[in-house]
Amino acid sequence: MTGQIVFDPLLPWPAIWALGAVALAGAALALWRGLRGWPLRFFAGFVLVAALTQPSFQEEDRASLTDIVLMVVDKSASQRLADRLQVTEDAADTLQARIEARPNTEIRRIEVGDGEGDTGTQLMTALSTAMAEEPRGRIAGVFLVSDGRLHDLERAPGLPAPMHLLMTGREEDWDRRLIVRNAPAFAILGEPVTLTLRVQDDGAAPGALQTTLDIEVDGGDPQTFTVPVGEDVELPIELPHGGLNVIRFSTPEGAGELTDRNNAALVQINGVRDRLRVLLVSGEPHAGGRTWRNLLKSDSSVDLVHFTILRPPEKQDGVPVTELSLIAFPTRELFLEKIEDFDLIIFDRYKRRGILPAIYLDNVRNYVEQGGAVLVAAGPDFASADSIYRSPLAEIMPAEPTARVIDEGYRPHVTELGQRHPVTAGMTSEDSWGRWLRQIEVEPISGDVVMSGVDDKPLLILDRVGEGRVALLASDQAWLWSRGFEGGGPQLDLLRRLAHWMMKEPELEEEALWAEATGQSMRIIRRTLEEGVGPVTVTRPDGETEEVTLEEVSPGRFEAIYEGPEIGLYRLAEGEQEAVIGLGPAAPREFEQTIASGEALEPVIDSMRGGVLRLEEGVPSIRSVSAGRPAAGRGWIGITPREAFETMDVRQIPLLPAWLTLLLATGLIIGAWLREGRR
Known part of the structure; x- marks a missing residue:
């Protein structure tokens, strides 16, 4: 029970002070x-002014409240290194027992794991949440049992009591980590891209000057280099293929280092072509020639070299060559010296006229077998005696002409196999397509028939020859779609896909396995021309494997969602198809810095006169300290008792009730009058 005098003034305090000054001036x-009654006048004024403040004696019945100590226990991934987790548990249990043994004190224990995704240790977020649930007037102290590596310092709350860091880890700890300073998201194929890396030793490192660095591309065999420690190293790398390239850098684990989880770095770079060079050779001017030219020129990444044979050797009309030819046809330069510079060669209604000798066409065949691409858009010339098929190119052609030209209207349609092939997949609105009016009859020899025409005869055949690719379009009527004949059709989409498939764009591979990462989950995608696929074997970063069953979502496309249990490099395999994908960085944020340190928290702790103590020196004792006094010392930490209470009952007794005020003021005034009268 406590008591105190409280006031409930009838007038504002400035007015009361003014009346008091008037009363004092009168006295x-x-x-x-020289009036003898001046003391009585003074006390009469004092009573009247005091009555305006309505003084009361307030008596309270109070119940004392316990002090609260918040203890945040860090159980993130970095706390599971060496013996830190056991040290943390033992220290937390000891501190909890000591707090509970103190009178009028209780403890709140908050355990913090890894943040969602790769957000790291969220100590301050957990502390802010815990403080929001407790009365600030009862918080007597905050203990952080951690290695001091947190990732949300900017969310540190205002503290009403001292905060202390009880730090795990040891003075002799050391760790090696691999840092990628810069890595582009895209790089041009055929040109080196420079990555900057650094091998950094932290803590009580042994002082190594050099170490080895392994580089793996798409999970292949590693290449080993020797690099200096503690210096930035620039590595020029040339991407091996288009699309996603997953590059993993790693250094071997050193003797006695804390962990090897940060000895690797994962870089994912998309390889893009700078320019695609296409050679288009038109055998003669025709309505479809402009279609190919417009298609290829519409793509800014394509460099097109286009030649049209306007005046074949058999055409002898007496007109001088100098008046017809703008430039000479550089056949030797294109087909012997610089043929390897082209990504794709298109023969559009071309036939043998003696312009390209057999040795040139044989060189085109070698070009395909070594990785090039040839597309033949066949017209009536393909069925003639001068057909390009009657040349060394016959060895790479996927079909043989029967010499029959079918001149009748028909609607092209996608075959069952074509519905699964990426060049023609999804092109199924065939009833709305316009007709083509000519088809060259061919007999398939090899490859995949993805489109058919009259009486289901092959119309578009795709084939792989050696390292290269060949496509045969058995019609020269695709231009009808671009002109909107009978409603037209997906001519632009079809021809663009066809050209990019031949130039080996990764997204158009018919047999492919890849994954798309989102956070710590991935969408596994398998594309195939087969009716079904087997389960995909997933190899996790820790070496464990598991099988994932895929479901068909569209013809030839199978998918599944896989949640990765940890961040790192995953390897996928199904049949002969393999792929790698990285979920998050190879080294999670928790392992970027693993040496225990209180440097980040020192400004916050010092502002409340707390301390940073190493647990390897023992669990400190706990003392009570006054607010504003140093709250930490050698072997001890302090908490500030808050002496909080709860008011159970309040009683007020007026010190100057109205009747008493009237009696005192009247008596004093009459006394002054009598004292100053004649009697």
Whole structure:
């Protein structure tokens, strides 16, 4: 029970002070004039002014409240290194027992694991949440049992009591980590891209000057280099293929280092072509020639070299060559010296006329077998005696002409196999397509028939020859779609896909396995021309494997969602198809810095006169300290008792009730009058 005097003024305090000054001035005037009743006048004024403040004696019944100590226990991934987790548990249990043994004190224990995704240790977020649930007036102290490596310092709350860091880890700890300073998201194929890396030793490192660095591309055999420690190293790398390239850098684990989880770095770079060079050879001017030219020129990444044979050797009309030819046809330069510079060669209604000798066409065949691409858009010339098929190119052609030209209207349609092939997949609105009016009859020899025409005869055949690719379009009527004949059709989409498939764009591979990462999950995608696929074997970063069953979502496309249990490099395999994908960085944020340190928290701790103590020196004792006093010392930490209470009952007794005020003021005034009268 406690008591105190409280006031409930009838007038504002400035007005009461003014009335008090008037009363004091009246008493002073009486004293100056020598009136003997001036003390009584003074006390009468004092009583009246005091009555305006309505003083009361307030009596409270209070119940004391316990002090609260918040203890945040860090159980993130970095705390599971060496013996830190056991040290943390033992220290937390000891501190909890000591707090509970103190009178009028209780403890709140908050355990913090890894943040969602790769956000790291969220100590301050957990502390802010815990403080929001407790009255600030009862918080007597905050203990952080951690290695001091947190990732949300900017969310540190205002503290009403001292905060202390009880730090795990040891003075002799050391760790090696691999840092990628810069890595582009895209790089041009055929040109080196420079990555900057650094091998950094932290803590009580042994002082190594050099170490080895392994580089793996798409999970292949590693290449080993020797690099200096503690210096930035620039590595020029040339991407091996288009699309996603997963590059993993790693250094071997050193003797005695804390962990090897940060000895690797994962870089994913998309390889893009700078320019695609296409050679288009038109055997003669025709309505479809402009279609090919417009298609290829519409793509800014394509460099097109286009030649049209306007005047074949058999055309002898007496007109001088100098008046017809703009430039000479550089056949030797294109087909012997610089043929390897082209990504794709298109023969559009071309036939043998003696312009390209057999040795040139044989060189085109070698070009395909070594990785090039040839597309033949066949017209009536393909069925003639001068057909390009009657040349060394016959060895790479996927079909043989029967010499029959079918001149009748028909609607092209996608075959069952074509519905699974990426060049023609999804092109199924065939009833709305316009007709083509000519087809060259061919007999398939090899490859995949993805489109058919009259009486289901092959119309578009795709084939792989050696390292290269060949496509045969058995019609020269695709231009009808671009002109909107009978509603037209997906001519632009079809021809663009066809050209990019031949130039080996990764997204158009018919047999492919890849994954798309989102956070710590991935969408596994398998594309195939087969009716079904087997389960995909997933190899996790820790070496464990598991099988994932895929479901068909569209013809030839199978998918599944896989949640990765940890961040790192995953390897996928199904049949002969293999792929790698990285979920998050190879080294999670928790392992970027693993040496225990209180440097980040020191400004916050010092502002509340707390301390940073190493647990390897023992669990500190706990003392009570006054607010504003140093709260930590050698072997001890302090908490500030808050002496919080709960008011159970309140009683007020007026000190100057109205009747008493009237009685005192009247008596004092009459007394002054009598004392100053004649009697």
